[in-house]
Amino acid sequence: MSFSPLINELVSAFKILPGVGAKSAQRMAFSLLERNREGALHLSKVLHDAMEHVSHCEQCRTFTESRLCKICENPMRSESGQLCIVESPQDVLAIEQTSEYKGKYFVLMGHLSPIDGIGPAEIGLNELAELLIAESVSEVILATNPTVEGEATAHYIGQMCKEKDIKATRIAHGVPVGGELEYIDGNTLTHAFTGRRQF
Amino acid sequence: MSFSPLINELVSAFKILPGVGAKSAQRMAFSLLERNREGALHLSKVLHDAMEHVSHCEQCRTFTESRLCKICENPMRSESGQLCIVESPQDVLAIEQTSEYKGKYFVLMGHLSPIDGIGPAEIGLNELAELLIAESVSEVILATNPTVEGEATAHYIGQMCKEKDIKATRIAHGVPVGGELEYIDGNTLTHAFTGRRQF
Numbered sequence: 318m319s320f321s322p323l324i325n326e327l328v329s330a331f332k333i334l335p336g337v338g339a340k341s342a343q344r345m346a347f348s349l350l351e352r353n354r355e356g357a358l359h360l361s362k363v364l365h366d367a368m369e370h371v372s373h374c375e376q377c378r379t380f381t382e383s384r385l386c387k388i389c390e391n392p393m394r395s396e397s398g399q400l401c402i403v404e405s406p407q408d409v410l411a412i413e414q415t416s417e418y419k420g421k422y423f424v425l426m427g428h429l430s431p432i433d434g435i436g437p438a439e440i441g442l443n444e445l446a447e448l449l450i451a452e453s454v455s456e457v458i459l460a461t462n463p464t465v466e467g468e469a470t471a472h473y474i475g476q477m478c479k480e481k482d483i484k485a486t487r488i489a490h491g492v493p494v495g496g497e498l499e500y501i502d503g504n505t506l507t508h509a510f511t512g513r514r515q516f
Numbered sequence: 517m518s519f520s521p522l523i524n525e526l527v528s529a530f531k532i533l534p535g536v537g538a539k540s541a542q543r544m545a546f547s548l549l550e551r552n553r554e555g556a557l558h559l560s561k562v563l564h565d566a567m568e569h570v571s572h573c574e575q576c577r578t579f580t581e582s583r584l585c586k587i588c589e590n591p592m593r594s595e596s597g598q599l600c601i602v603e604s605p606q607d608v609l610a611i612e613q614t615s616e617y618k619g620k621y622f623v624l625m626g627h628l629s630p631i632d633g634i635g636p637a638e639i640g641l642n643e644l645a646e647l648l649i650a651e652s653v654s655e656v657i658l659a660t661n662p663t664v665e666g667e668a669t670a671h672y673i674g675q676m677c678k679e680k681d682i683k684a685t686r687i688a689h690g691v692p693v694g695g696e697l698e699y700i701d702g703n704t705l706t707h708a709f710t711g712r713r714q715f
Contacts, residue, residue, distance in 0.1 A: 319612055320605065321580040327566040333555040335547045341535065346566070347606060348534045350579055351625070354567045356532040361567070364560040367526040367545070368553045380549055381520040406519065407546060413518050426550070 324350075376448065378441050379406045379424040388413075394421045398455035400448070402474055404428050404462055412460065420458075423448065428466040429473055437473065445474070449481055457485045463508075523549075575647065577640050578605045578623040587612075593620045597654035599647070601673055603627050603661055611659065619657075622647065627665040628672060636672065644673070648680055656684045662707075 320328070324346060331342035349357040373379065374386035381387075388394055388409070399420030403409055409422050425440040437443070448454070457478050461467035471487055478485035491509035492501050501509075519527070523545060530541035548556040572578065573585035580586075587593055587608070598619030602608055608621050624639040636642070647653070656677050660666035670686055677684035690708035691700055700708075 319586070319609060321570070321582065321585060323562070323566050323570055323581045324579055327562050330555075330559040330562045333548070333552055333559060334544045336540065336543070343606065344535070345533050347579075347604070349532070349563075350566065350570055353532055356529075357563055357567045360529040360532060361560045361563040363522070363526050363529045364548075364556055364563070367522050367549065368556045368560070371520070371522055371549055380523055380546075382522045383520065386520060387518070405546070407542065410518060 373426075374424075377422045377424050378426055378444065379409055379422065388422060394419065395452060398453060399458060400452070400454045400456070401458040401460050402445075402471075403460050404467065404470075408460065418458075420456075421452075425461070425470065428461060428464075428470040430466050440470070442474070442477065446477065446481075449478070449483060454483055457483055459485060459487045463490050572625075573623075576621050576623050577625055577643065578608055578621065587621060593618065594651060597652060598657060599651070599653045599655070600657040600659050601644075601670075602659045603666065603669075607659065617657075619655075620651070624660070624669065627660060627663075627669040629665050639669070641673070641676065645676065645680075648677070648682060653682055656682055658684060658686045662689050 327346045328339070328342045331337055331345050332339065334342075337345070367382075370382045371380050372382065374381045374389055375384055376389040377386060379386050379388075383390075397420040399418070400423055401412065401418060401420060402423050402425065403412070404425050404427060406424055406426075409424060412418050412422075423441070423445055427435055427440050429435060429437065429440060449457070457474065459471040459474060461471045475485045475487070489512050490505065491512055492498060492505065498506070526545045527538070527541045530536055530544050531538065533541075536544070566581075569581045570579050571581065573580045573588055574583055575588040576585060578585050578587075582589075596619040598617070600611065600617060600619060600621050601624065602611070602621060603624050603626060605623055605625075608623060611617050611621075622640075622644055626634055626639050628634060628636065628639060648656070656673065658670040658673060660670045674684045674686070688711050689704065690711055691697060691704065697705070
């Protein structure tokens with residue numbers, strides 16, 4: 318590359334963003350320089366503030382800049398006694414958007430993956446154990462992803478609940494609404510059949 | 517959205533980037549928060565510095581943080597007496613990467629587009645007129661894009677050169693190397709035929 322040093326540095330700094338390669342980074346740098354310096358200065362400031370101040374909710378471990386996130390702060394959320402276990406803050410958003418679930422969350426910020434050195438402590442299962450005792454949780458809903466790691470994590474937490482005599486449920490896996498049977502993979506179809514319900 | 521306020525602000529700040537919508541912006545914010553806070557702080561700093569310090573080269577109008585860009589500073593570049601007119605700094609990079617051209621550049625930072633209020637003054641043609649006299653330019657190479665606006669801009673600058681009795685040439689348009697004739701549009705093929713050369 319042969320732009321001026323500062324522009325080169327900006328282009329390579331943009332490449333840390335997921336899905337952004339050399340060409341997109343270049344396009345981003347020039348688009349901001351040409352058309353939106355004010356927006357770029359705002360992005361720079363917010364980016365700095367977020368990286369400095371965003372930490373984890375003390376109760377559910379999701380990202381927040383306060384001590385507790387908005388959901389954990391809300392006393393209404395404790396009423397149902399349900400605790401939904403998810404892998405990431407984005408999963409919380411996805412579930413919240415359905416407006417179906419009224420309980421609390423616990424965000425693992427990952428899943429068990431011994432090969433990467435991620436064991437129960439790394440995904441906060443010690444905090445979870447404490448939480449299960451402190452808050453009188455009546456049902457743990459395991460909403461980890463239906464991947465090998467997600468299933469293993471769900472299984473592990475399910476065992477934890479069993480030892481503590483707390484009811485644990487797993488979200489249903491099957492044919493997505495609007496999906497067509499002929500395009501669904503065999504594994505999902507097997508789940509759909511074993512999980513069938515009285516009509 | 518129902519993330520914490522600072523995260524919401526970060527996600528919407530990312531949406532000013534070209535080609536970044538709500539989902540990608542969310543992915544960028546969380547990827548940096550989870551995995552690369554140091555890189556993000558560096559991006560924030562470089563972004564701020566670039567927006568504050570990058571301006572235009574006094575001679576060729578490309579982006580640079582110095583008074584003159586590296587190409588304009590280099591006295592070897594004046595030897596050929598050639599001046600290549602391009603629309604954007606990225607075009608300079610593309611031409612430089614061929615290592616074919618050894619002259620200087622003039623970057624219009626756009627093209628004539630009266631409907632958007634972009635006339636000759638906005639694309640620096642006054643500065644170009646001065647430059648043509650100050651630097652003894654022997655050939656102006658018109659390398660604007662082969663679009664309607666690019667052609668109009670090339671035509672306008674071509675006329676300017678004619679009045680000043682300076683040779684003006686237009687880069688060749690035709691079938692790209694490696695391209696297949698059957699997939700080339702008619703307009704390009706017409707150019708390829710009218711621009712044919714002795715074999």
